Amino acid sequence: xxxxxxxxxxxxxxxxxxxxxxxxxxxxxxxxxxxxxxxxxxxxxxxxxxxxxxxxxxxxxxxxxxxxxxxxxxxxxxxxxxxxxxxxxxxxxxxxxxxxxxxxxxxxxxxxxxxxxxxxxxxxxxxxxxxxxxxxxxxxxxxxxxxxxxxxxxxxxxxxxxxxxxxxxxxxxxxxxxxxxxxxxxxxxxxxxxxxxxxxxxxxxxxxxxxxxxxxxxxxxxxxxxxxxxxxxxxxxxxxxxxxxxxxxxxxxxxxxxxxxxxxxxxxxxxxxxxxxxxxxxxxxxxxxxxxxxxxxxxxxxxxxxxxxxxxxxxxxxxxxxxxxxxx
Amino acid sequence: xxxxxxxxxxxxxxxxxxxxxxxxxxxxxxxxxxxxxxxxxxxxxxxxxxxxxxxxxxxxxxxxxxxxxxxxxxxxxxxxxxxxxxxxxxxxxxxxxxxxxxxxxxxxxxxxxxxxxxxxxxxxxxxxxxxxxxxxxxxxxxxxxxxxxxxxxxxxxxxxxxxxxxxxxxxxxxxxxxxxxxxxxxxxxxxxxxxxxxxxxxxxxxxxxxxxxxxxxxxxxxxxxxxxxxxxxxxxxxxxxxxxxxxxxxxxxxxxxxxxxxxxxxxxxxxxxxxx
Numbered sequence: 001x002x003x004x005x006x007x008x009x010x011x012x013x014x015x016x017x018x019x020x021x022x023x024x025x026x027x028x029x030x031x032x033x034x035x036x037x038x039x040x041x042x043x044x045x046x047x048x049x050x051x052x053x054x055x056x057x058x059x060x061x062x063x064x065x066x067x068x069x070x071x072x073x074x075x076x077x078x079x080x081x082x083x084x085x086x087x088x089x090x091x092x093x094x095x096x097x098x099x100x101x102x103x104x105x106x107x108x109x110x111x112x113x114x115x116x117x118x119x120x121x122x123x124x125x126x127x128x129x130x131x132x133x134x135x136x137x138x139x140x141x142x143x144x145x146x147x148x149x150x151x152x153x154x155x156x157x158x159x160x161x162x163x164x165x166x167x168x169x170x171x172x173x174x175x176x177x178x179x180x181x182x183x184x185x186x187x188x189x190x191x192x193x194x195x196x197x198x199x200x201x202x203x204x205x206x207x208x209x210x211x212x213x214x215x216x217x218x219x220x221x222x223x224x225x226x227x228x229x230x231x232x233x234x235x236x237x238x239x240x241x242x243x244x245x246x247x248x249x250x251x252x253x254x255x256x257x258x259x260x261x262x263x264x265x266x267x268x269x270x271x272x273x274x275x276x277x278x279x280x281x282x283x284x285x286x287x288x289x290x291x292x293x294x295x296x297x298x299x300x301x302x303x304x305x306x307x308x309x310x311x312x313x314x315x316x317x318x319x320x321x322x323x324x325x326x327x328x
Numbered sequence: 329x330x331x332x333x334x335x336x337x338x339x340x341x342x343x344x345x346x347x348x349x350x351x352x353x354x355x356x357x358x359x360x361x362x363x364x365x366x367x368x369x370x371x372x373x374x375x376x377x378x379x380x381x382x383x384x385x386x387x388x389x390x391x392x393x394x395x396x397x398x399x400x401x402x403x404x405x406x407x408x409x410x411x412x413x414x415x416x417x418x419x420x421x422x423x424x425x426x427x428x429x430x431x432x433x434x435x436x437x438x439x440x441x442x443x444x445x446x447x448x449x450x451x452x453x454x455x456x457x458x459x460x461x462x463x464x465x466x467x468x469x470x471x472x473x474x475x476x477x478x479x480x481x482x483x484x485x486x487x488x489x490x491x492x493x494x495x496x497x498x499x500x501x502x503x504x505x506x507x508x509x510x511x512x513x514x515x516x517x518x519x520x521x522x523x524x525x526x527x528x529x530x531x532x533x534x535x536x537x538x539x540x541x542x543x544x545x546x547x548x549x550x551x552x553x554x555x556x557x558x559x560x561x562x563x564x565x566x567x568x569x570x571x572x573x574x575x576x577x578x579x580x581x582x583x584x585x586x587x588x589x590x591x592x593x594x595x596x597x598x599x600x601x602x603x604x
Contacts, residue, residue: 005571007571008571010573011571033573034574035573038574042575114465120558122568177472177558179557180472180552180560188448191448192448193447193448323382323558327558328559
């Protein structure tokens, strides 16, 4: 089924369940964050089978980064598939010393007018960028962990909007408009309209170099204060017509072999959700021998400073607040 | 046997398609905008949508896009049709070139406009290469811009041949007689065109213009590719609400979609009413 956004798949399931269709068109969705919360909240996710999958024993479900999907407890309703962490990217031929923290970035933007912008939320990656500034203003993720807190939100939000409105005159097109998607920002970085790019999947930078979209000198990098990280999952809708087949697929995708294949730089280069030492010797050896594209920051380096994602209520409030206060 | 039964009978297949696919969607959309099938039916979504500044700004932008695109397409399309109806060497080729972009999908056309007009596009690079501006970024913002120039440029490029084609067909069926009669009664060529031909073409022009208006007011793919981030065209706003992970935004998406249909229908009805 063709989709441009995960929310469309959720919409299909929702429409079917509302209409009482018991054999839906969607058997499995690659999902996380707000969309998972929506499915869980609407009782649209099929739950309670995850630990029956033979390959589930490769996963450490006690790891909070896996047991919580953007702060929403997974509780056996979805199977982890991949880990990603936000990273920035620059072209060493153009920008030899990119900013490596949010305060440095803010100074860099002022010193390099017109050379930075970010996609307007509700774009997923643009919203994640805004969360980095928000987390920085809050003094770190610890202040924002847990359920939504209106008073704390207001306090942090006011300063965040002030900062983001403050940098507007130095942004691309003086901040009168923003790119509407991360794809557009990618094109603009490729076309040298801006000097910095960011992505929630650093492997993408390597892929873009291989495809000739980015120059060989493009490099992805993390921030000293850390960048947001999250796990993405596979969910089976409650009305899926082929639940057994979906479970077999999930089990296969969770296998050491499939996870290793996915981690190969020339395949995707995505970080695994399994504990390699629980897998077979060959898989362990494979993970030990992984090579990455020179443009992609290593998962270990990036992972040294990883920020947990905020709960979905926080992320929606930040998106709406940005739209009302900055993006208008 | 086709066409020999009762007209309603002959129209039935077409009417069924319209009633089921179009009417059904409209009814479901309307029901969705009232929050039906969601437990708490009511006017909440409509009140939220109509009291939101963003929606009005988006409506204003969409009206500007649709009016500007329709007016420019009609004027240029009419001019082109008047030129192309004359006989001249290579007329066949000229007509073919004129019509060729009718086959190009809107999304493809919009991407073409992006490559041509954006600040990293062909014209920007050309002007920078020729030393007219310091760098491609110095090129004026013609896409994702405040005045929706890129969007309007796309619609005009795409709809001029459409208007022109309808007018050419109309002129063909009118023939030269009305104008010849006017000329023989002493009208100048311009007078014959202004007083005889244009009034005869007006109904067709209004109909074709209404189609262009409805499309440019309600289409999503062009403003999503060429539009700025805020305000967005109304259909883009509806789509954002529809794909919002928060389910509460769905009735609002439906209400915005219904608003698009309603405004479009009222304005087109008014255009037809003035003609009569």
